[in-house]
Amino acid sequence: MKADMNPAVERYYDTTLDLYEELWGEHVHHGFWDEGERPDAEGADRHTATDRLVHELVAYAGVPERARVLDVGCGIGGPALYLAGTLGCSVVGVTLSAQQAVRATEKAWDAGLAERAEFHRLDALATGFPDESFDVLWAVESLMHIEDREAFFAEAMRLLRPGGRLAIATWSVRDGALSEPEQELVDQILKHQVMPSFSSLPEHERLAHAAGFTDVASVDWSRAVANSWDPEFALIKKPEHGRATMVELARERGADVLGFFYAGPLMKKGFDTGVMTYGAIRAVKPTKMYQGIVALLRVVLDEEDGWSATVSPATTLDGDLELESIELAAFSRVLQKRFGPGVDLAAYVAGLEVDQIIALTLGDVAAFVAAARAAATNAEQTTAQTTAQPAAQTPEADGT
Amino acid sequence: MSRFLFVSLPLTGHVNPMAAVAKTLTAQGHDVAWAGSESYLRPLVGPEAVIQQIPLRPHRRQADRGMAAAKTRWEEYIVPHCKVSLKGVDKAVQAFQPDVLAVDQHAVAGALAAHRYGLTWASMAPTTMELTRPYRSALPKVEAWIHGHLADLWTYAGLPDKPPHDLRFSPHLLIAFTGTALTGPLAWPDNAVLVGPSLAKRPADHDFPTDWLDPDRKHVLISMGTLAAETSHGFYERAVQAVRPLGIQAVVTAAPETIPDPPDHVLVRARVPVLELMPHLDAVVSHGGLNTVCESLAHGVPLVLAPIKGDQPINAAQVAAAGAGVRVSFARTRPEVLRESIESVLEDKAIRKAAARVRASFAVAGGAIAAAGQLALLANPPLGEKEREPLEGPA
Numbered sequence: 137m138k139a140d141m142n143p144a145v146e147r148y149y150d151t152t153l154d155l156y157e158e159l160w161g162e163h164v165h166h167g168f169w170d171e172g173e174r175p176d177a178e179g180a181d182r183h184t185a186t187d188r189l190v191h192e193l194v195a196y197a198g199v200p201e202r203a204r205v206l207d208v209g210c211g212i213g214g215p216a217l218y219l220a221g222t223l224g225c226s227v228v229g230v231t232l233s234a235q236q237a238v239r240a241t242e243k244a245w246d247a248g249l250a251e252r253a254e255f256h257r258l259d260a261l262a263t264g265f266p267d268e269s270f271d272v273l274w275a276v277e278s279l280m281h282i283e284d285r286e287a288f289f290a291e292a293m294r295l296l297r298p299g300g301r302l303a304i305a306t307w308s309v310r311d312g313a314l315s316e317p318e319q320e321l322v323d324q325i326l327k328h329q330v331m332p333s334f335s336s337l338p339e340h341e342r343l344a345h346a347a348g349f350t351d352v353a354s355v356d357w358s359r360a361v362a363n364s365w366d367p368e369f370a371l372i373k374k375p376e377h378g379r380a381t382m383v384e385l386a387r388e389r390g391a392d393v394l395g396f397f398y399a400g401p402l403m404k405k406g407f408d409t410g411v412m413t414y415g416a417i418r419a420v421k422p423t424k425m426y427q428g429i430v431a432l433l434r435v436v437l438d439e440e441d442g443w444s445a446t447v448s449p450a451t452t453l454d455g456d457l458e459l460e461s462i463e464l465a466a467f468s469r470v471l472q473k474r475f476g477p478g479v480d481l482a483a484y485v486a487g488l489e490v491d492q493i494i495a496l497t498l499g500d501v502a503a504f505v506a507a508a509r510a511a512a513t514n515a516e517q518t519t520a521q522t523t524a525q526p527a528a529q530t531p532e533a534d535g536t
Numbered sequence: 537m538s539r540f541l542f543v544s545l546p547l548t549g550h551v552n553p554m555a556a557v558a559k560t561l562t563a564q565g566h567d568v569a570w571a572g573s574e575s576y577l578r579p580l581v582g583p584e585a586v587i588q589q590i591p592l593r594p595h596r597r598q599a600d601r602g603m604a605a606a607k608t609r610w611e612e613y614i615v616p617h618c619k620v621s622l623k624g625v626d627k628a629v630q631a632f633q634p635d636v637l638a639v640d641q642h643a644v645a646g647a648l649a650a651h652r653y654g655l656t657w658a659s660m661a662p663t664t665m666e667l668t669r670p671y672r673s674a675l676p677k678v679e680a681w682i683h684g685h686l687a688d689l690w691t692y693a694g695l696p697d698k699p700p701h702d703l704r705f706s707p708h709l710l711i712a713f714t715g716t717a718l719t720g721p722l723a724w725p726d727n728a729v730l731v732g733p734s735l736a737k738r739p740a741d742h743d744f745p746t747d748w749l750d751p752d753r754k755h756v757l758i759s760m761g762t763l764a765a766e767t768s769h770g771f772y773e774r775a776v777q778a779v780r781p782l783g784i785q786a787v788v789t790a791a792p793e794t795i796p797d798p799p800d801h802v803l804v805r806a807r808v809p810v811l812e813l814m815p816h817l818d819a820v821v822s823h824g825g826l827n828t829v830c831e832s833l834a835h836g837v838p839l840v841l842a843p844i845k846g847d848q849p850i851n852a853a854q855v856a857a858a859g860a861g862v863r864v865s866f867a868r869t870r871p872e873v874l875r876e877s878i879e880s881v882l883e884d885k886a887i888r889k890a891a892a893r894v895r896a897s898f899a900v901a902g903g904a905i906a907a908a909g910q911l912a913l914l915a916n917p918p919l920g921e922k923e924r925e926p927l928e929g930p931a
Contacts, residue, residue, distance in 0.1 A: 437868055454602040458867045460849050461674070482674075489677050493603045 141332050142232055142259060145281045148330040149233035151389040153212065161186065162243065163214035165277045165305070166361035166414060168192050175363045189305065189361065190215045193276065196355060197303030197418040199223065203271035206230070206295060208260040208288075209278020213240030213253065219274070220244070220253040227274075228265075230258040232281075261291050268297040279306040283332035285340070289347035293421060302349060302419040304340070305357070310413055311336035318411045325406060328398040337415040349419035350426070350448035358413045365404040422449065426502040432474060433498075436467045449499025471505060478512030479505050538915035539567045541634035543625055543646030545617065546576040546592055549827045550640050550662040553713040555581045556736035556904035557638070557660075557911070564908060566915075571621075571628035571646070588632060590624030593617075605845040606678070610685055618644040618689050625649045635915040639706065641666045644686065647703040648693040656914055659705055661712035663826050664854070665847040666704045667728075668719065709914050711907045714826060717897035718833075718854040729910050732901030733830035741809035748803055750785055754818040754882060757808065759789040761823050761844070768794065769867050771842065775821060776802055778874035784882070787813065819881045821874075823866065824848035824855070833860055836895035838881040838888055840874070842866035859890035 167185025210229025240255040406412025468481035573592035637657035639646030650657035824841040839861035841852035855861040
């Protein structure tokens with residue numbers, strides 16, 4: 137069933153493309169409002185709110201300007217064109233819907249962004265893009281369509297360069313067991329929205345951790361996005377979508393299309409009862425240096441293989457790892473042996489204030505080692521140049 | 537006969553060795569008083585002792601490990617304790633008119649009072665935390681931060697300018713309750729006297745089920761101080777697992793609820809009469825507090841040490857260097873490693889010999905009697921040494 141869902145997802149978005157675009161504009165995702173803020177009945181706020189969600193995710197995940205971005209589930213390119221335009225990113229968008237890919241490409245041409253935004257009809261788990269080819273993997277409301285989320289995080293890990301970032305916004309469910317009626321509601325939503333399952337935000341975090349991501353965090357935006365299902369905002373009651381139109385639509389495009397119209401009331405109920413949630417997840421693929429120093433520390437501490445996954449760049453040496461002075465000294469010796477005498481962690485720590493020692497993280501150590509090694513390499517090159525000069529002058533001296 | 541005022545901290549491990557010295561001085565006919573909390577000190581110093589009352593003040597909880605523990609030890613304990621006890625120590629000095637102050641290295645109020653009244657005083661080191669000055673060369677900014685606190689306290693006490701020396705080290709005398717068999721020769725200070733463990737007979741514990749100990753089996757004491765469940769890192773579980781196949785009996789000092797359903801060969805007691813038990817013990821597993829280390833080695837009992845904080849890592853390193861025990865990681869050691877370590881201190885002849893060597897050197901160092909002698913000497917220096925030159929501070 138898992139693999140079979142892709143064609144259904146494809147068909148769903150092929151058949152609802154114009155409906156969504158007409159209704160929500162180029163952003164086929166939730167909007168974002170401040171606490172207490174109401175959507176404008178005229179719909180004037182819809183674009184502001186959906187734009188806002190994109191801005192919020194950019195800020196939360198730390199998407200840098202001019203990044204190479206893979207947009208998983210790009211829709212008709214709303215967020216991608218913002219990233220390519222305002223942020224100057226190079227975006228590759230993938231979607232299962234050929235119609236969406238075509239529409240997104242048209243919009244990129246219209247916006248004069250075709251050079252920096254391209255769209256393909258591709259399965260996000262089988263893009264065939266080379267390892268480490270992206271700075272950011274962006275997935276707005278697409279992860280719910282992917283059954284094998286473990287595979288998604290593993291593929292994200294493969295595609296991101298070390299230090300690259302994951303930026304996810306997704307529908308989710310409340311953590312913990314659901315009651316029978318709650319589960320029924322969730323099943324209804326899944327069925328009509330062509331989604332295999334929902335995960336809770338903590339489950340997403342666990343999956344990201346398990347895949348080897350670090351700095352994993354999530355934020356619950358349920359209250360900020362719930363207005364998206366306000367009937368005033370969703371405009372699902374518009375006269376042209378009356379019963380006759382729906383019957384015609386179903387005849388034209390298949391019964392699946394009707395799921396689109398069920399979404400509003402079901403999702404509203406889901407948000408109102410707290411069963412449905414919505415949130416953002418961010419994570420960072422660890423740098424090679426970080427992975428290297430963690431591997432060395434694991435040996436120093438005589439820890440088992442799985443230990444590395446339990447620490448992150450934010451792990452403190454003093455409080456979290458409770459590193460003793462002799463362990464720190466041993467770690468320092470091992471780093472020196474591996475990276476050269478210029479990388480002296482013990483001396484570095486000796487120069488720190490009490491509070492800095494308490495706050496020192498594995499990420500800090502990785503950054504220190506990288507910087508110290510670069511400094512040592514520079515010094516070597518300088519020495520090599522200065523020693524090379526007298527050697528070059530020797531024949532001259534001989535000649536005089 | 538002379539008058540001695542003892543200034544300690546309300547910490548059992550700090551008071552115990554000083555109390556043994558005070559009792560010795562009293563037995564020799566000297567007048568001894570304590571500046572501190574009546575309710576805290578009384579059970580430790582005995583019914584006869586004179587106490588100049590300083591009420592006990594609550595302090596904020598200190599961090600459990602690492603540099604965070606060092607920071608809170610100073611900022612949440614040593615400094616506030618000095619400030620709140622300063623007046624009381626002053627009053628005690630005025631009331632008791634001592635010839636000599638015996639001051640815990642961390643009871644800075646005693647050092648300040650000694651300076652204010654121009655008294656002869658001795659620093660007492662019931663831990664090795666300051667003795668080896670671990671931060672001086674390795675972490676100079678941490679050392680400077682401690683000196684900053686001491687200078688602030690000096691100013692707070694209304695004393696002029698800057699402290700003339702490191703207030704943890706009296707220029708007159710330093711008595712440490714450890715021995716060179718553990719510390720090696722001290723590079724500084726010149727006036728340090730290492731007297732070894734200072735043990736006084738403690739009230740017998742009639743509740744302890746001594747007959748539980750099977751004379752045909754070996755016995756290990758597992759004593760990690762007071763560990764809260766959330767900070768024990770499952771150490772007790774790992775320790776119980778470690779001793780399970782060894783065919784030995786283990787006495788664990790811990791709150792009974794920390795180790796629910798202990799197996800038959802494990803006895804869990806909230807309080808254990810350590811000194812009474814020592815002659816029955818073959819090994820001690822400990823966090824490495826100086827008292828436990830010295831009490832064990834004074835009986836020639838080797839140790840497995842899993843240091844947690846403060847001077848414990850220093851003590852553990854010293855015991856390992858002396859060959860009288862094995863050091864393991866408190867947070868990380870696995871049951872198999874712990875088991876091997878316990879087996880090695882039980883079986884390895886070299887380790888047991890080294891522990892016996894430390895016992896002999898401790899016996900020679902003299903303990904409480906030697907410390908009392910040094911203090912008496914300070915109160916009544918031999919002729920010609922009346923005008924004592926203040927010693928130089930650390931280089």
